[in-house]
Amino acid sequence: MASPYEILGVDPDADEDEVSDAYRELVKEVHPDQGGSTEEFRAIQRAYERIQSGYQPGDEIRPAGTATARTQTAAADEEQEAEQTEPEGVKVEFLNYEAMESHGWQLTDDDLFEKAATDELGGEAYGYFYVEENETLLEAAEDEGYAWPFACRGGACTNCAVAIVDGEMPSPASHILPKELHDRGIRLSCIAAPTTDAKIVYNVKHLPAIRDLLLPASRFEQTSSTD
Numbered sequence: 070m071a072s073p074y075e076i077l078g079v080d081p082d083a084d085e086d087e088v089s090d091a092y093r094e095l096v097k098e099v100h101p102d103q104g105g106s107t108e109e110f111r112a113i114q115r116a117y118e119r120i121q122s123g124y125q126p127g128d129e130i131r132p133a134g135t136a137t138a139r140t141q142t143a144a145a146d147e148e149q150e151a152e153q154t155e156p157e158g159v160k161v162e163f164l165n166y167e168a169m170e171s172h173g174w175q176l177t178d179d180d181l182f183e184k185a186a187t188d189e190l191g192g193e194a195y196g197y198f199y200v201e202e203n204e205t206l207l208e209a210a211e212d213e214g215y216a217w218p219f220a221c222r223g224g225a226c227t228n229c230a231v232a233i234v235d236g237e238m239p240s241p242a243s244h245i246l247p248k249e250l251h252d253r254g255i256r257l258s259c260i261a262a263p264t265t266d267a268k269i270v271y272n273v274k275h276l277p278a279i280r281d282l283l284l285p286a287s288r289f290e291q292t293s294s295t296d
Contacts, residue, residue, distance in 0.1 A: 073116035073124050081126040092117040096211050100219065107216060114214045158201035159236075159263050161209070166232075166272040168194035176232055182268050206231065206238070206258040206269070217258065217271055224260040226284030230274050231258050236267025245282055255279065 074081045077091045095113045099105030164185050172188065174181055185195045193215060200209040207229055210217045220228035224244035233254040240251065240261045258271065274283055 072126065073119040074126070076112060076116035077120070088117070088120055097222070100216055110216050111214065114211075156199045158199040158204070158209075160197055160266045161200055161206065161236075161263055162197040162266075162268045163195065163210075164190075164268075164270045165194045166270050166275075169270060176234065176270060181234060181270075200262055205260060205262050206256075209262075210258070210271075218274055219259055220284045222259045224257050227255075227257065227279045227282040228274050228284055229258045230276075230279050231256055232270040232273045232276075234268040234270060236263050236269070237265045238263045238267060238269075247278075250278060 072081075074083070077088060077095060079087055079091045083091075092113065096110065099109040099113055162182055164182065168185075168190055169176070169181070172184070174184060178184070188195075198209055198213040198215075200206060204212075207217055207219055207222070218228050220226050222229075224241065226245060230246075233256055238256050238261050240246070240256055244257055244260060246255060246257065255273070256269075263269075273279060
């Protein structure tokens, strides 16, 4: 079985910056929106997490779900400790637009997130995570293992668009969003980050007006390769 360093394509003596850079590039390449698979995406996530958790060359590598009783106990202790530690960053509660649509809910529903919580959607459909300082919303989602839509990662398309239901999320000056969409609470997760706890609906790229500014992955790759 390949080691986490082999999966990320870095040397075992690579420093933290090299590991992080390799991870960032790989999650872009294997993202489902870029032709990769969820399995590939998860494998890259697991490799990065193992290195971050102190993996050393020569350590035993166990397939997911085969932890020993000792490691299971350690994991339980770590989980309990994490629950007692105040998380860093701002909390983002999220809902997948497709899940919202399938339930017949609307962005304008006052109790939208209450309904999502009551329905116990979970997984990619509904949940929460924390966005740390100097981290975009998309980066934070990927760090948590979520495969959110994106294409250019530079504010030049609406593939990664999200709708702000509650909270503050200012945008950099340079982005493709028309003023009317920005005023409606639409943001680009690849360049924006919340400054307060927030509730957002992601994967809103197929909403009218947003859909018109989508960028196919193949078109972006052709454009960037000739710049």
